[in-house]
Amino acid sequence: MDNSSLIKSPIAAELDDFKKLFDTSLTSSNFLLNEVISHIRQKNGKMMRPMLLLLMAKLYGTVCPETLHAAVSLELLHTASLVHDDVVDESTERRGQLSVNAIYNNKVAVLVGDYLLATSLVQVGKTHNYAIIDVVSRLGQNLSEGELLQLSNVSNLQFSEEIYFDVIRKKTAVLFAACTKAGALSVGVTDEQAEFARLFGEYIGLCFQIKDDIFDYYDSKEIGKPTGNDMLEGKLTLPVLYALNTTKDKAAEEIAMKVKEGTATSDEIARLIEFAKQQGGIEYATQAMLAYKKKALLLLASLPDSDVKIGLTAYLDYVIDREK
16 A cells, blocks of 8 residues: 555544534635635645544544544644735745635635634634643644744844754644644543654654755756745745855855845845755755654654554655655
8 A cells, every 4th residue: 555545544434524524614604704715625635634633543542522623623723824824925826726815815814714713723622621722722822933933033144953943843843743642632641642642743743844845946847836935935944054054155145145035036046046955955954854754763663563553654654755
């Protein structure tokens, strides 16, 4: 079986239950809201985060209504954050289709994002589990803090890997960690098991974001997103940070500062991307990603063999091996 089949196999029935509850949670009598939600759901994504939550719950017990409400809550919060991010970043495209703010306007996008967030809170309340409610609440804080940290980093004259990892922990890894921890908490686990689950999710999330950042250094035909898109948004990611810090190249540093200020031309961005590649930035980022994968695999090694363990291993492989 391929990785996708290995991931879904242990949770096939539970995934169907999740999808039914997710659909039910988004029913509304408001025509505009239904129209926008239908547009968002045309590109639902692969539901990777709910699947991770379900796998972690099944690792420790039996998926129950508490698990499903937690999964729906986190997927709704994630979707809300994407809608709001597109407004903040002035993005016109999301998952290969026009963003909500591009089709409608910022007001509609913000209000729909708020509705999704409020619905997320309704769903997590239905878990009646204070620990899971705490996970979701803190996730909302961390996602916002990560965005603000990224914005404030623009004025930082240093090219800091430490800040980069702090940002991706709060913007991406914390979501995966919330999924794994909430899944474990939904079936009743010890504090030690909950921390094990959280840490495993964090490692997956770090791998996921580093892989995403590597994609930005290759053309859209290979990857499916515009080359240099992160730099167009003022973001300097791990490959170029490594190249800048190891060479101290003044010309490259000048372009990097222009990237932060939002004044770099497309030609300058292309030169900086090529510079990062030539200086081993891609290899460095890949090794960093594989180091986190190794940490995650070491956690799994302590578990007895099962189809769920195989599914979690396949999940890691999928994150590392995916092509977009």
